[in-house]
Amino acid sequence: MKSLRGRRIFGGQAKGTALVSREAISFFGGVNPDTGVIEEEGHPLQGRSLSGRILVFPHGKGSTVGSYTLYRLMKAGKAPIAILNRECEPIVAVGAIIAEIPCVDRIDIDEIPDDSVLFVDADQGSVEVRKPVQTFRPGRP
Amino acid sequence: MDAYGPLALTEEEEATLAGEDGRAAKKAMEILVALGNIYGAKRLIEVKSVQIAGVSYDNLGDAGLAFLREIALDGRVRVPATLNPAGMDLQDWKELGISEAFAEKQNQVIEAFARMGVMTTCTCTPYFIGNEPGPGDSIAWSESSAVCYANSVLGARTNREGGPSALAAALTGKTAAYGFHLEEARQPVVCVEVDAFLDEMADFGALGKVVGEKMGNRVPYIDGIRRATTDQLKSLCASIATYGGTALFHAAGISPETVKRPRERVTIGPEEIEQAKQEMSDDEDVDFIAIGCPHCSPAELRRIAGLLRGKRVSRETWIAVARPVKEAAEGEGLIAAIRESGAKIAADTCFVVAPIRGRFRCMATNSAKAVFYGRAKNRFKTVFAPLEKLIEIATGP
Numbered sequence: 208m209k210s211l212r213g214r215r216i217f218g219g220q221a222k223g224t225a226l227v228s229r230e231a232i233s234f235f236g237g238v239n240p241d242t243g244v245i246e247e248e249g250h251p252l253q254g255r256s257l258s259g260r261i262l263v264f265p266h267g268k269g270s271t272v273g274s275y276t277l278y279r280l281m282k283a284g285k286a287p288i289a290i291l292n293r294e295c296e297p298i299v300a301v302g303a304i305i306a307e308i309p310c311v312d313r314i315d316i317d318e319i320p321d322d323s324v325l326f327v328d329a330d331q332g333s334v335e336v337r338k339p340v341q342t343f344r345p346g347r348p
Numbered sequence: 349m350d351a352y353g354p355l356a357l358t359e360e361e362e363a364t365l366a367g368e369d370g371r372a373a374k375k376a377m378e379i380l381v382a383l384g385n386i387y388g389a390k391r392l393i394e395v396k397s398v399q400i401a402g403v404s405y406d407n408l409g410d411a412g413l414a415f416l417r418e419i420a421l422d423g424r425v426r427v428p429a430t431l432n433p434a435g436m437d438l439q440d441w442k443e444l445g446i447s448e449a450f451a452e453k454q455n456q457v458i459e460a461f462a463r464m465g466v467m468t469t470c471t472c473t474p475y476f477i478g479n480e481p482g483p484g485d486s487i488a489w490s491e492s493s494a495v496c497y498a499n500s501v502l503g504a505r506t507n508r509e510g511g512p513s514a515l516a517a518a519l520t521g522k523t524a525a526y527g528f529h530l531e532e533a534r535q536p537v538v539c540v541e542v543d544a545f546l547d548e549m550a551d552f553g554a555l556g557k558v559v560g561e562k563m564g565n566r567v568p569y570i571d572g573i574r575r576a577t578t579d580q581l582k583s584l585c586a587s588i589a590t591y592g593g594t595a596l597f598h599a600a601g602i603s604p605e606t607v608k609r610p611r612e613r614v615t616i617g618p619e620e621i622e623q624a625k626q627e628m629s630d631d632e633d634v635d636f637i638a639i640g641c642p643h644c645s646p647a648e649l650r651r652i653a654g655l656l657r658g659k660r661v662s663r664e665t666w667i668a669v670a671r672p673v674k675e676a677a678e679g680e681g682l683i684a685a686i687r688e689s690g691a692k693i694a695a696d697t698c699f700v701v702a703p704i705r706g707r708f709r710c711m712a713t714n715s716a717k718a719v720f721y722g723r724a725k726n727r728f729k730t731v732f733a734p735l736e737k738l739i740e741i742a743t744g745p
Contacts, residue, residue: 214353214385216382216386217378217382240409270407271512272407272408272511274510274512275402275409275512278412278414279409279410279411279414282414295386297386297510300379300382300383300386301382301383301510304375304378304379305375305379312386
């Protein structure tokens, strides 16, 4: 088990499976607000759903209206259950607050493998990486 | 909050955060606290006025509307607040070809803001309608051109707020003290020497594009603008904020703040301004003329009415304006004169936020900002030209 510490953006707790993006996410236009599927053309997570996952990504990008996309995902029952960022910016911070999604930033997200099981205590700004799952990573040919 | 960032709250602010002033005020305080901590603010400060973006249903969508309606349940503004342009003329939307379905949703957005006590005047030029702060005043505005105008021409202090953070400021009367609220961040770092003859608003828009692109988010000190009208400065502000990241400049002889002239310097000459103008023009047939980005002043309306007198427009022509400015101009007979030509008055709205993507092929405008969003958001080709030329195109064969 590995323990990471960061800064609380919005409080609460969550336990679940990580969906990790090594690239920034644009919620407005980049995520379907009704399904939670990432639709940004060429994004590494294109076609995958963030619904019910602990969403791990460096930071948000794009239009500030993206905050409302997180709110709409929550209303549709398709929001991530927690958000972990390297550096949170206003789009994600405001989105997490209005959608009431536990959110922690200043997390070394490189320490979190995709599909690992996490326990997030956003009130304390702490993240436990409980079961780092060995994922198959194809090497260079 | 101490475990979480440098921001210290007063007892009163803690109470709001604990929910004692209701749910909306609590949400608002949570937003201010989070942003304050992200940007390293030590305290909250009071604001004199707020200007809220995120008004057009075209940008908000159902998600934004749902959020605003929830906030309106118990949220009430504590300081004067006005709105950015809506997606349509709130009265004459049919004339602009807006659908019934869009109008219904747009009206729900406006109703939600009205319930909160926001003045539902929708304009990007709040300084033309009485929301005009003075030097040193702390405010929380969103619209990028207005933020730049307030900071640079009026000497007020504001960051470029997003829609929800401006709303949070309105509901609490406060904002976090970081960025342009602090002396340090307002200091210019590069001196821009302008060596060119500037006459039309379009010239100032082109200059703003060059300055914005050169500066990015660095604060410039602009020297060499001999004289400028309010409208020309409005155009410069809109353009700098659109093409660069910064919403503050200091202009010698214009900006009220006393600052030191930076040592690093760049020069902008007529060739660069000419090149900027050419970059904004595609060689296409115009089917839409857009005037009033930012919204027209009374002086512009007089000039437009004069140029249109006795003529008929042959292409769709919109003149965007704040409703109070339109109403004042009605008394002078200007609106009737403009309408007689067939040109349309678009009050409360503009070409950037109205749902007109794909409706026109090529838009002619004297606004460098409108060119940027016309291309990016609405997928129009564009022609950039001064006002007289625009009227020529509008009334031409």
